[in-house]
Amino acid sequence: MIAEVHASRPGGRTARVRADVLAAVESELAEHGYDGLTIDAVAARSGVHRTTLYRRWKTVPGLLVDLLEAGADDAWEPADTGSLEGDLIAVNREIHAALTARPSITQAVIAASFRTAAAADALTRFWEDRYERTALVVSRAVARGEIPGGTDPHQLLLTATAPLYHQLVLLRQPMSRDQADQHARIAAASVR
Amino acid sequence: MIAEVHASRPGGRTARVRADVLAAVESELAEHGYDGLTIDAVAARSGVHRTTLYRRWKTVPGLLVDLLEAGADDAWEPADTGSLEGDLIAVNREIHAALTARPSITQAVIAASFRTAAAADALTRFWEDRYERTALVVSRAVARGEIPGGTDPHQLLLTATAPLYHQLVLLRQPMSRDQADQHARIAAASVR
DNA sequence: ATCTTAACGCAACGTTCGTCGCATTTAGGG
């Protein structure tokens, strides 16, 4: 998620317009949720003309994609708690917080990903990047001799994190933080 | 998912219209995917008037909801293979097949559930029903003495099935049937 | 067979959506 360095004219007004628009997207999202998020509403709130939004962002999902990329934390890496189980619990708590926040930007972007291919691609890239970085907790555990070297990082992370997404996003039912912790423990125990 | 028994006039023409429409929805879905699924296209293909579709089904997600309910198998129950692991593998293979089919009705309904509350509710009810029935594999395992009595069925099923949904639906990446089996084994082992 | 009325067909309407051509502003370079 590198910021667009080769933009032909990223200066003053353009940057200000982008900031205004993304701020409006966030506010609109907070007030009316994803369904109330429309190009016209964002245009009205931001003071930027409809046509400009259609030209630069094309669609509502496009706006959310940009919001996602603008907020991408390039320095993110999983916490090091000293044990595999502790690391997985920390990861799951982050996911749990992101999915239960109201409004949840993550939930909104997921919804958007079912509308346009561009949003789906952006989200896939984002998650690929995150899971790749999170694989660090597995290699650290291997280095500590906690788990065997042949362990598949992705399978392990899937076991730990998938239940949160499934329960909170698809099944649309509550999940306590304790339950989230518990799934991290199950995953950690599965590779011992 | 009981068929609407108290419909005031479900007879001949009305039933025929519904059958024509749902058939058209399925065909249209197969050819153009969810994005190409529009009220007008379904009306044209089915020979039923636009207005009728708007009156009875309101929205495109509404059409998919009805398709889901029409295809609901009220007799469904999980296969009995004689072991918890075998049962979970069987369940996961069904889910795997449903999510990798092309076109996948399940994937389409999931996409629809992010558009209208009615679709989200219908899907939630459907899954609640399925997971409740699938809990049978857990009670059978308890009866066989395979696992302790205090086992939480939902947590176990979540561990087994969530990775499939997450990988195939949200992460939008492939998963082999062997990997699906593997997650069933991990779940089975987690309660031993 | 007749009647009632729910369900459907039909045409027209207003709204929202996304696009286009053109004028205006302004960032960034000479």
Next chain:
DNA sequence: CCCTAAATGCGACGAACGTTGCGTTAAGAT
């Protein structure tokens, strides 16, 4: 400071969407 072109503002347009009023058909009751 001036010049060029990218970015934005503006108004209008056509198409798609969803709704409404009214006439017609036919299911189900008497």
